[in-house]
Amino acid sequence: MELVYDYPLYRPPSESQSLIFQVTLGCSFNKCSFCNMYRTKEYSERSSDEIDREIDLMASYFPDTKRIFLADGDALNLETTKLIHILSKIRKEFKNLERISSYSMPKNLLEKSYDELESLKKAGLDMVYLGIESGNNTVLKKVTKGATSKMIVDSCKKAKDTGFILSCMIILGLGGKNYSKVHAEDTSKVINEIEPDYIGALTLYMEPDIEQEFYTKFKEPFIPLDDLGVLDELNNLINGITVTGNVIFRANHASNVYSIGGTLPKNKTDILQKIGYLKEHPELLKPKMLRRF
Ligand code: SF4
Numbered sequence: 001m002e003l004v005y006d007y008p009l010y011r012p013p014s015e016s017q018s019l020i021f022q023v024t025l026g027c028s029f030n031k032c033s034f035c036n037m038y039r040t041k042e043y044s045e046r047s048s049d050e051i052d053r054e055i056d057l058m059a060s061y062f063p064d065t066k067r068i069f070l071a072d073g074d075a076l077n078l079e080t081t082k083l084i085h086i087l088s089k090i091r092k093e094f095k096n097l098e099r100i101s102s103y104s105m106p107k108n109l110l111e112k113s114y115d116e117l118e119s120l121k122k123a124g125l126d127m128v129y130l131g132i133e134s135g136n137n138t139v140l141k142k143v144t145k146g147a148t149s150k151m152i153v154d155s156c157k158k159a160k161d162t163g164f165i166l167s168c169m170i171i172l173g174l175g176g177k178n179y180s181k182v183h184a185e186d187t188s189k190v191i192n193e194i195e196p197d198y199i200g201a202l203t204l205y206m207e208p209d210i211e212q213e214f215y216t217k218f219k220e221p222f223i224p225l226d227d228l229g230v231l232d233e234l235n236n237l238i239n240g241i242t243v244t245g246n247v248i249f250r251a252n253h254a255s256n257v258y259s260i261g262g263t264l265p266k267n268k269t270d271i272l273q274k275i276g277y278l279k280e281h282p283e284l285l286k287p288k289m290l291r292r293f
Pocket residue numbers: 027028029030031032035036037038073105131
């Protein structure tokens with residue numbers, strides 16, 4: 001038995017084994033110039049009745065489900081009461097559940113009060129995935145992210161204070177050659193302020209259908225980083241991360257030049273050494289044809 005999904009359907013790589021309920025369709029913002037995930041969809045919210053029926057159905061087929069991911073792009077945009085209803089229903093029907101998670105934009109978290117977020121946590125939401133993309137305000141503006149670094153830091157702190165497990169994404173090469181240094185420096189600073197539980201680094205890879213829009217919105221010639229430039233940027237980023245708690249860092253996405261990861265600060269030296277080694281051995285990097293976003 002399968003759910004009938006409204007495609008395209010996205011979920012973080014770490015949710016590959018999760019059961020997915022689409023509680024919203026598309027992205028309520030849908031304007032980031034580097035992202036074409038939901039360009040074919042208009043944002044909408046599914047009715048509680050429909051979602052309830054799907055939860056009942058799936059609970060009868062997969063009662064032992066351990067993880068559930070709420071799609072699409074920003075399920076946290078839902079009214080808090082509606083989201084609490086969905087979370088409570090899921091918790092009631094799936095007795096062996098370990099985790100419920102969803103994507104969130106900075107604005108979703110900022111628009112909710114601490115009380116609302118705590119109610120969502122209590123109702124069963126455990127984890128949120130949030131795209132930082134860059135900590136540099138110029139880069140954020142040029143890629144029309146719709147958030148400043150302060151908004152990103154404030155929203156992530158709110159998520160952490162509430163007790164959510166926080167997984168953040170950043171994009172290597174997002175500012176191109178001209179902004180590589182400040183992109184790395186400011187992204188490290190933001191990570192240091194937030195100390196998320198997980199950081200996932202992707203590498204900029206644009207689908208042809210959004211390339212022109214990205215360049216136009218960038219408002220100056222965009223000089224893409226080559227592979228060594230990406231490794232330099234990653235080196236600067238890791239070098240600038242001075243977190244004190246355990247932050248699990250992964251650059252193992254399909255878009256990356258090589259799969260690198262570890263726990264910061266413990267494995268910082270190892271990661272930097274690996275980057276240095278790869279710079280000397282570019283023949284080890286993943287062939288371009290195997291990379292995608
Ligand atoms: S990156 Fe996230 S917020 Fe931006 S358009 Fe894509 S799904 Fe929406």
